[in-house]
Amino acid sequence: MQNEDVWLVVPLYNESAVIADVVGEARTIFPKIVCVDDGSRDGSAERAERAGAAVVRHPVNLGQGAALQTGFDYALGDPAMRYVVTYDADGQHQIHDVEVMLERIRRGDVRVVFGSRFLDERTEAGTMKKLVLRAAVAYTNLTTGTRLTDAHNGLRVLHRDVVERLDITQNRMAHASEIVSQIGAMRFEDKQVTYAEEPVHILYTDYSKAKGQSLWNAVNILAELIWR
Amino acid sequence: MRQLGIQLLLVVGTLAVAWRLLVGSGQRTQALRRLGLLALAGFAIWSIFFPDVWTGLAKRVGIGRGADLILYGLVVAFFGFVVTTYKRFREMETRYTRLARRIALDEATPATGHGASTAPPDTLSGNLPPSPSVKAADAD
Numbered sequence: 486m487q488n489e490d491v492w493l494v495v496p497l498y499n500e501s502a503v504i505a506d507v508v509g510e511a512r513t514i515f516p517k518i519v520c521v522d523d524g525s526r527d528g529s530a531e532r533a534e535r536a537g538a539a540v541v542r543h544p545v546n547l548g549q550g551a552a553l554q555t556g557f558d559y560a561l562g563d564p565a566m567r568y569v570v571t572y573d574a575d576g577q578h579q580i581h582d583v584e585v586m587l588e589r590i591r592r593g594d595v596r597v598v599f600g601s602r603f604l605d606e607r608t609e610a611g612t613m614k615k616l617v618l619r620a621a622v623a624y625t626n627l628t629t630g631t632r633l634t635d636a637h638n639g640l641r642v643l644h645r646d647v648v649e650r651l652d653i654t655q656n657r658m659a660h661a662s663e664i665v666s667q668i669g670a671m672r673f674e675d676k677q678v679t680y681a682e683e684p685v686h687i688l689y690t691d692y693s694k695a696k697g698q699s700l701w702n703a704v705n706i707l708a709e710l711i712w713r
Numbered sequence: 714m715r716q717l718g719i720q721l722l723l724v725v726g727t728l729a730v731a732w733r734l735l736v737g738s739g740q741r742t743q744a745l746r747r748l749g750l751l752a753l754a755g756f757a758i759w760s761i762f763f764p765d766v767w768t769g770l771a772k773r774v775g776i777g778r779g780a781d782l783i784l785y786g787l788v789v790a791f792f793g794f795v796v797t798t799y800k801r802f803r804e805m806e807t808r809y810t811r812l813a814r815r816i817a818l819d820e821a822t823p824a825t826g827h828g829a830s831t832a833p834p835d836t837l838s839g840n841l842p843p844s845p846s847v848k849a850a851d852a853d
Contacts, residue, residue, distance in 0.1 A: 521817075539821065539824065540821065541817050541818060542817055542820065542821070544813050544816050545813055551813075554814065555814045559821065561824075562823055563825055654807055654810075
């Protein structure tokens with residue numbers, strides 16, 4: 486079977502309405518999925534398990550950043566793993582985008598592929614949201630020495646070498662910037678990590694909008710980043 | 714014009730405290746903090762008997778009243794307290810995250826076991842530990 490060397494890492498927190506579909510759809514292409522249940526109280530973990538995902542359960546709620554790191558540690562336990570995909574549980578991401586990103590990384594010249602909402606016009610975000618996201622990108626580029634168009638996208642493909650060196654300590658939302666910053670600081674044989682961006686389509690459904698973070702959270706993210 | 718003196722002093726004081734508490738190495742910072750607290754207590758008792766001492770000090774640095782000087786001092790002390798508390802809280806959070814993660818990973822079916830039915834048996838992975846190794850950083 487294809488994609489035996491890929492692990493999908495899915496942070497999971499109270500998504501019982503959609504998680505079974507998300508896992509089920511992803512499983513048609515990717516056999517290895519780990520959902521890191523971050524203390525859900527709505528049976529999300531059981532649904533994910535029944536849909537065929539491996540489930541790691543945080544005993545208490547720690548935050549999305551912590552869940553990602555747990556997923557990385559778990560996936561590193563599989564010696565066959567070569568790539569990790571970070572994937573959202575709420576159905577915002579398209580499995581087809583992941584396939585394109587994997588094709589890109591399998592060419593072998595980059596170790597990281599970031600998804601970006603701003604490389605084409607498919608994603609429809611509000612003006613205010615776009616503005617905040619742009620500001621976040623500008624800040625991240627300024628502080629990490631990377632050149633990205635979308636720093637807070639949950640869809641990424643990471644090579645095993647990169648996953649081994651990542652150590653996310655920002656438990657809450659600032660982890661996205663932290664990942665970019667750690668990747669920006671990584672050196673393999675004195676060279677910066679090579680990365681690429683691929684356009685992805687984020688589906689802002691009513692469901693994900695209702696669950697999504699408010700723009701106020703941008704302030705919190707900034708504060709977490711400054712006083713790390 | 715004389716206010717500029719106290720303003721400068723306060724800014725420098727705030728920065729110094731924040732810097733000291735942010736970058737200071739554990740033992741020395743803690744000792745300094747405790748000595749400072751002791752000195753403050755001593756000064757407080759002294760000023761109970763001689764309340765004018767604050768006013769005298771305040772006049773010398775260019776503020777009208779002693780009460781204002783106390784207030785400024787408290788502001789600086791409070792920010793110092795906020796910064797240290799935040800730092801300690803972060804450290805504690807990091808620790809319990811690692812603990813919770815260890816528990817979560819130990820209780821999960823190892824990644825090598827998951828999907829074994831679909832994957833061809835990997836001869837190399839036979840004698841690997843079941844759970845991912847703890848990173849060196851965990852040793853703190």
